[in-house]
Amino acid sequence: MGDVEYLKRAVELSRQKMRAGEGGPFAAVIVKDGRIVGEGWNRVTNGNDPTAHAEVVAIRDACERLGTFTLEGAVMYSSCEPCPMCLAAIYWARISRLYFANTTADAAAIGFDDAFLYAELALPADERALPCEQLDVEEAHSVFAEWASMPDRIDY
Amino acid sequence: MGDVEYLKRAVELSRQKMRAGEGGPFAAVIVKDGRIVGEGWNRVTNGNDPTAHAEVVAIRDACERLGTFTLEGAVMYSSCEPCPMCLAAIYWARISRLYFANTTADAAAIGFDDAFLYAELALPADERALPCEQLDVEEAHSVFAEWASMPDRIDY
Numbered sequence: 001m002g003d004v005e006y007l008k009r010a011v012e013l014s015r016q017k018m019r020a021g022e023g024g025p026f027a028a029v030i031v032k033d034g035r036i037v038g039e040g041w042n043r044v045t046n047g048n049d050p051t052a053h054a055e056v057v058a059i060r061d062a063c064e065r066l067g068t069f070t071l072e073g074a075v076m077y078s079s080c081e082p083c084p085m086c087l088a089a090i091y092w093a094r095i096s097r098l099y100f101a102n103t104t105a106d107a108a109a110i111g112f113d114d115a116f117l118y119a120e121l122a123l124p125a126d127e128r129a130l131p132c133e134q135l136d137v138e139e140a141h142s143v144f145a146e147w148a149s150m151p152d153r154i155d156y
Numbered sequence: 157m158g159d160v161e162y163l164k165r166a167v168e169l170s171r172q173k174m175r176a177g178e179g180g181p182f183a184a185v186i187v188k189d190g191r192i193v194g195e196g197w198n199r200v201t202n203g204n205d206p207t208a209h210a211e212v213v214a215i216r217d218a219c220e221r222l223g224t225f226t227l228e229g230a231v232m233y234s235s236c237e238p239c240p241m242c243l244a245a246i247y248w249a250r251i252s253r254l255y256f257a258n259t260t261a262d263a264a265a266i267g268f269d270d271a272f273l274y275a276e277l278a279l280p281a282d283e284r285a286l287p288c289e290q291l292d293v294e295e296a297h298s299v300f301a302e303w304a305s306m307p308d309r310i311d312y
Contacts, residue, residue, distance in 0.1 A: 004291055011296045018303055024312065025303040045310040048219045050226065050249040051212050063204045070206065079296055084277050085248060088241035091273055091286065093206040098288045101296035110304045111311065117247055121240050122278040130247065132254045135160055140167045140235055140257035147174055147181040148266045154201040155267065156180065 006031055006077040007099050014054070014079040017041035024112070025079070028058040030095070032074040038062025054078060055086035059093045069156055070094045080107055083114040084121050162187055162233040163255050170210070170235040173197035180268070181235070184214040186251070188230040194218025210234060211242035215249045225312055226250045236263055239270040240277050 001009075006029055013027035023042035030038035040057030044050055055078055062071055072094040080102040082090060090098060104114050120128050147153060157165075162185055169183035179198035186194035196213030200206055211234055219225055228250040236258040238246060246254060260270045276284050303309060 004293070007291050007293055008295065011293050011299060015295070015299045015302070018299065018306075021310075023310075025299045044225050044248075044312050048223055048225045049216055050219065050312070051207070051215055051245045053248075056207050059207055060205055063206065067204055069200050069204045079299070081281075081290070083244060083248075085241050085244035087277060087286075088239060088244065088273050089207045091276065092200075092209075092239075092241060096287070098286055099291055100288075101291060101293040102300055103290060106297070106300055110300050117244050118277065120247065121243060121274065125237075130243075130254055131252070132256075134237070134259060135163050135255055135257060137160070137163055137167050137235075137257040139164065139171070141262070143167060143171045143174065143181045143235070144258055144262055144266050146171070150174075154179075156200050156206070 003075075003077070003099055006036075006075075007079075007101055009036070010054075010077045010079045011101055013039060013041055017043075022046045023052070025110075026054040028054040028076055028078040030058050030062040030071065030074050030076050032062070032066075032071065037065055037074065051085065053083065053086050054080075055082050056089050059089055059095075063093070072096060075099070080104075081114075083112075084117050159231075159233070159255055162192075162231075163235075163257055165192075166210075166233045166235045167257055169195060169197055173199075178202045179208070181266075182210040184210040184232055184234040186214050186218040186227065186230050186232050188218070188222075188227065193221055193230065207241065209239065209242050210236075211238050212245050215245055215251075219249070228252060231255070236260075237270075239268075240273050 018025040023044045027041040038061040043052040174181040179200045183197040194217040199208040
């Protein structure tokens with residue numbers, strides 16, 4: 001299968017799961033070494049999980065199947081351009097390449113305003129719509145210091 | 157309990173779970189109507205899930221406990237300033253307020269470079285480190301059109 005075929009698989013999955021009432025019309029497929037290692041679709045409303053966007057679910061699926069927390073060398077095919085949560089998740093998962101079909105403009109046209117989120121994240125914390133405050137907790141510093149000095153810690 | 161006490165609870169949880177080998181030194185607590193409705197801690201390495209940051213896990217926990225996909229009116233207390241994935245998740249969950257202890261600068265000092273991610277997300281797609289390509293798939297448009305015309309869809 002080529003890139004277009006994998007992307008069409010993601011789109012077909014988005015149609016099936018949308019019709020099944022799982023959530024929004026989004027799905028994603030992850031491919032590594034020439035085979036599908038993860039699939040996901042939006043399960044926000046049916047799964048009661050606002051973090052269950054297609055890309056996040058696909059990453060969890062691939063990592064569980066492969067028994068790893070890093071997907072270096074893997075390619076994601078998403079039926080739509082990722083929101084900032086999903087894009088950051090793609091970076092954290094070390095996915096190497098991304099293809100998508102619908103754009104954020106297409107998503108905005110049917111009511112998914114990811115552009116607002118991208119704009120919010122680019123603002124300084126004190127200018128965002130979300131009220132946010134830093135409180136000084138001395139113990140928080142000691143936890144970080146302990147992490148930095150742990151000889152057997154697993155970095156990620 | 158007041159804001160500082162809830163935040164200290166999150167910090168204490170981060171210490172316990174870090175020592176238990178669950179993952180990075182991060183935890184979060186979600187409070188609604190005066191009680192803790194969700195807790196989470198970093199489980200990236202132990203859980204083989206790069207999306208299992210403290211805030212995301214806490215949101216999933218609260219939504220599961222409350223049987224909902226929206227946490228409007230809830231407050232999050234995080235042991236550290238959220239990364240972009242977690243901050244966007246907080247917006248998607250409609251959490252109303254955020255308190256945190258350690259800052260992204262503190263996190264960077266022990267090797268967690270969230271600033272790189274914030275910078276990447278603020279760039280146009282074609283200037284990001286992640287190779288990314290839009291491919292036109294006609295079926296993708298028809299899925300979005302079908303969503304827009306579904307009378308029984310659940311918006312989120």
